[in-house]
Amino acid sequence: MIPAEFEYHAPKSLNEALALLGQHGDDAKLLAGGHSLIPALKLRLSSFSHLIDIGRIGDLAYIKEDKGALAIGARATHFEVESSALLQQKSPLLAECAAHIGDVQVRNRGTLGGSLAHADPAADYPAAILALEAEIQTVSASGKRTIKAEDFFVDLLTTALQPGEILTEVRIAPLAAKTGGAYLKVAQPASGFAVVGVAAVVTLDAAGKCTKVRVGITGAAAKAWRAHGTEAVLSGKTPDDNTLAQAAAKATDGIETAGDIFASADYRAHLARVYAKRALAKAVERARKV
Ligand SMILES: Cc1cc2nc3c(=O)[nH]c(=O)nc-3n(C[C@H](O)[C@H](O)[C@H](O)COP(=O)(O)OP(=O)(O)OC[C@H]3O[C@@H](n4cnc5c(N)ncnc54)[C@H](O)[C@@H]3O)c2cc1C
Numbered sequence: 001m002i003p004a005e006f007e008y009h010a011p012k013s014l015n016e017a018l019a020l021l022g023q024h025g026d027d028a029k030l031l032a033g034g035h036s037l038i039p040a041l042k043l044r045l046s047s048f049s050h051l052i053d054i055g056r057i058g059d060l061a062y063i064k065e066d067k068g069a070l071a072i073g074a075r076a077t078h079f080e081v082e083s084s085a086l087l088q089q090k091s092p093l094l095a096e097c098a099a100h101i102g103d104v105q106v107r108n109r110g111t112l113g114g115s116l117a118h119a120d121p122a123a124d125y126p127a128a129i130l131a132l133e134a135e136i137q138t139v140s141a142s143g144k145r146t147i148k149a150e151d152f153f154v155d156l157l158t159t160a161l162q163p164g165e166i167l168t169e170v171r172i173a174p175l176a177a178k179t180g181g182a183y184l185k186v187a188q189p190a191s192g193f194a195v196v197g198v199a200a201v202v203t204l205d206a207a208g209k210c211t212k213v214r215v216g217i218t219g220a221a222a223k224a225w226r227a228h229g230t231e232a233v234l235s236g237k238t239p240d241d242n243t244l245a246q247a248a249a250k251a252t253d254g255i256e257t258a259g260d261i262f263a264s265a266d267y268r269a270h271l272a273r274v275y276a277k278r279a280l281a282k283a284v285e286r287a288r289k290v
Contacts, residue, residue, distance in 0.1 A: 007051070063086055140166065180290065193219070195220075202284050
């Protein structure tokens with residue numbers, strides 16, 4: 001399929017990109033890795049008169065330490081996230097999650113910012129971004145903004161980003177002492193997208209009790225969510241098998257799971273609970289080793 005005709009812009013700076021967004025308004029769309037937008041254009045699910053390619057804006061492609069946080073530019077590709085020595089050392093969960101995305105071609109082109117802005121309900125990153133309590137930074141003509149991960153995913157393919165706003169950076173804290181993380185997923189075999197994906201982060205105290213638990217789940221509903229019920233059950237408890245099972249049973253509390261041709265809503269809910277327990281068990285195992 002061939003997309004509808006559009007004018008291609010390749011700004012070299014954020015200011016130039018913002019000016020183009022201001023100039024063309026609703027007729028314009030940002031283009032990053034193109035691995036969600038281009039298929040949508042080719043299938044004529046959407047069409048825009050102006051594509052603003054942010055792929056040449058050098059200062060959006062980095063992974064670095066900044067003021068005690070780990071800062072990842074929106075243009076960092078999934079492969080760069082997956083293979084970052086800094087992330088592997090200081091917060092391996094995000095790198096582990098990136099390694100689950102699609103295949104090597106998708107990971108070489110797709111970007112962290114593009115994936116988050118697209119907010120596909122079956123995308124992998126949202127689970128990890130929620131479990132890591134990431135902060136998402138944006139810029140627009142009216143200035144800069146920081147959005148908490150939990151406020152970012154609003155609905156199916158809908159985020160808190162406003163028209164004219166560019167996602168610039170994702171910030172996460174390095175994992176604290178005695179903290180382990182894990183991302184586990186049931187992948188749709190053709191695309192690799194998550195039928196269900198669960199990210200868990202667990203911090204233990206000296207006695208082995210959970211002092212902090214964060215669980216993000218993707219793939220099973222219109223948008224990814226934090227499993228607060230699961231987190232609450234484990235908080236202050238020793239994460240033995242029984243307690244993990246009780247906690248995981250709450251993974252879909254308050255969530256309307258969704259079905260499609262790959263898996264029914266009930267099956268996805270079941271998988272979310274099963275994988276919540278497995279991801280938590282793995283995170284606990286890792287927390288005990290550090
Ligand atoms: C075959 C295939 C398999 C895939 N498998 C998986 C998978 O297993 N797991 C998974 O999570 N994903 C998967 N994906 C999706 C992939 O991860 C995409 O790369 C990602 O969803 C979009 O990132 P992108 O950089 O390509 O963005 P684009 O396609 O360029 O853009 C996507 C959307 O985000 C907007 N956007 C892009 N950058 C910004 C920004 N900085 N600020 C504001 N808006 C922005 C665009 O305007 C557009 O609306 C797959 C894709 C394909 C084609």
